[in-house]
Amino acid sequence: MSNYIIRRLKNDEQQMILPLLGVCFPDYWEQIAVKSGKMPFEEISFAAFDGNKAIAHCGIIPYEIKCGNNIFKMAGIASVATLPEYRKQGLAAKLCRTAAQWAENNNFTSLPLYTAFPKVYEVNNWQVLSVQPALKIVSGKKTAAISWCKGGELSDAEKNNIIRLYESSPGFNGKVIRQNSGTLHSWDRIFNEPDFRFAAVPKMYAIKVDNTVIELNFDNSNTSLADRKRLFYQLGAENIHLPETPIFQELFSGVEFEISNIDIAHGEKVMIRDIATDFHKQNRIFFPIADKF
Numbered sequence: 001m002s003n004y005i006i007r008r009l010k011n012d013e014q015q016m017i018l019p020l021l022g023v024c025f026p027d028y029w030e031q032i033a034v035k036s037g038k039m040p041f042e043e044i045s046f047a048a049f050d051g052n053k054a055i056a057h058c059g060i061i062p063y064e065i066k067c068g069n070n071i072f073k074m075a076g077i078a079s080v081a082t083l084p085e086y087r088k089q090g091l092a093a094k095l096c097r098t099a100a101q102w103a104e105n106n107n108f109t110s111l112p113l114y115t116a117f118p119k120v121y122e123v124n125n126w127q128v129l130s131v132q133p134a135l136k137i138v139s140g141k142k143t144a145a146i147s148w149c150k151g152g153e154l155s156d157a158e159k160n161n162i163i164r165l166y167e168s169s170p171g172f173n174g175k176v177i178r179q180n181s182g183t184l185h186s187w188d189r190i191f192n193e194p195d196f197r198f199a200a201v202p203k204m205y206a207i208k209v210d211n212t213v214i215e216l217n218f219d220n221s222n223t224s225l226a227d228r229k230r231l232f233y234q235l236g237a238e239n240i241h242l243p244e245t246p247i248f249q250e251l252f253s254g255v256e257f258e259i260s261n262i263d264i265a266h267g268e269k270v271m272i273r274d275i276a277t278d279f280h281k282q283n284r285i286f287f288p289i290a291d292k293f
Contacts, residue, residue, distance in 0.1 A: 009045040024081035056082040058095035075103035077113035134241040139256035144236025151191035172243040174286040212239035243286040
């Protein structure tokens with residue numbers, strides 16, 4: 001490797017790496033680089049420089065999850081990119097190691113990521129994690145009486161009710177603590193995600209993408225099991241990707257499923273590198289698609 005400088009960027013320096021990300025991920029980052037000129041959410045950036053030119057980048061998206069009665073800090077690896085003319089020099093691997101060391105020094109529990117190229121990360125001790133697939137419903141009523149809309153079409157009251165139901169819903173290993181704004185794991189991002197569709201009624205809400213329900217919560221204290229089943233059937237759901245909580249097991253009792261052929265992760269696999277020893281071996285974590293980064 002040539003004598004490149006690798007360092008963490010200050011917040012006011014992050015616009016320096018937008019052209020790099022725009023070249024490597026034009027479908028998403030090019031628009032941000034051209035239109036806004038700033039990072040759209042909180043990301044801790046590590047970059048390699050050739051002189052004053054940013055040539056490679058690795059980001060950490062910090063967020064928190066619930067696991068049992070505890071809260072754990074996660075350091076999501078994202079925006080890993082190297083300019084084409086600087087590839088095959090080990091820059092991405094070096095930056096990932098730098099980011100992992102920073103996360104360890106700052107008491108994070110694990111470094112998850114999503115990728116279609118696992119071998120890039122396996123050399124740095126990330127491991128592919130087997131996760132729960134989407135399921136296709138092959139029996140049960142599907143009446144499709146509830147309409148779906150984009151997040152921007154929800155009223156403020158409907159948004160507030162969705163937030164309330166999410167925050168009061170039973171926890172599961174991997175439930176993300178969402179902020180109101182400013183981060184990728186925020187309600188602002190959820191409501192503005194163009195691929196998400198929402199079904200909102202007073203005692204329930206659901207989110208779907210790719211014809212799959214990826215989030216579903218009820219006002220369990222005021223809704224009987226029979227009413228929950230009725231509301232669920234009115235979604236007309238074909239596929240689901242939900243945690244295996246007792247409430248959902250009760251809701252889906254008597255419903256027959258098979259593995260869905262829909263790839264809601266779009267070819268990407270979940271990989272993890274634990275800082276806390278064997279965290280994912282000791283805890284089966286559900287990765288919600290609504291909070292995918």
